[in-house]
Structure formats: structure tokens, C-alpha cells
Amino acid sequence: MANGEFQIILEKLTNLEEGQSQLIERVDLLEKGQKRLEEGQNQLIERVGLLEKGQNQLIERVGLLEKGQNQLIERVDLLEKGQRRLEEDQREIRKSLDAVIEQTAVIIEFREETNKKLDTLIEENEIFKEITGRHEVDIRRLKKYVI
Secondary structure, three states, X not given: OOHHHHXXXXXXXXXXXXXXXXXXXXXXXXXXXXXXXXXXXXXXXHHHXXXXXXXXXXXXXXXXXXXXXXXXXXXXHHHHHHHHHHHHHHHHXXXXXXXXXXXXXXXXXXXXXXXXXXXXXXHHHHHHHHHHHHHHHHHHHHHHHHO
């Protein structure tokens, strides 16, 4: 082998070694990039896990809100039923009150008539007392003459 051929082989070997070094550097860079991607992927997996956990918590909270809303609806229904009963009772009380007002008017009229009649009786009684008193006086006077 001649020196020229040896030089060519040596150059090619040097080029191969340089190419291999460059490939090793590029593989190192690719491995570092892959490692960064894996770390990013792991972070994304963690974040997705946190998102799923948060979503589950939201689902639970929405379930609690729906349950609370249903309870409120039930309570409103009960309040509406109670209000209807109160309104019916109020109508009945108004009817009763109207009847009481009518009866009160009748009683007041009866009282006024009774008071008028009583006043008349008292006046007539006074007149009878006067008449009886005069008769008593006349009777005593007559008795004096008779004795």
C-alpha cells in the first residue's frame, strides 16, 4: 500500500471518526431532546391527572348543587301548598266574618229596639207610679172621711 493510498484511507478514517463524533453529538442532542419531551409528557400526564381530579370534584359539586336544587324545589312546593291552604282558610274566615257582621247588625238593631221599648216601659212605669201615688193619696183622704 502506498503512502498516497494510506493517506486517503487515513483521511477517510478521520472523516468517519468526525462523522461518528458528529453523529454521537447529534444522538446526545436527540437523547436530551427525548428526555425533555418525556419530562414534558410526564408533566402533561400529571396535569391531565389534576384536571381529571378537578373535573371529578366539579362533577361531585354539580351533583350536590342539583340535590340542593331539588330540595329547594320540594320546599317551594310545600310552601306553595301551605300558601294555598292559608288562602282557602282566609276565604272561610272572611265568610265567617261577613256572617258575624250581619249578626252584629241584627243584634244592634235588636238592642236599639229593646232599649226604646225599655225606655217606654220606664216612662210608663213612672206614670203608673204617679197615678198610683195620687190614688194612694185619694184613698187615704177618703179613709180619713170614713173613719
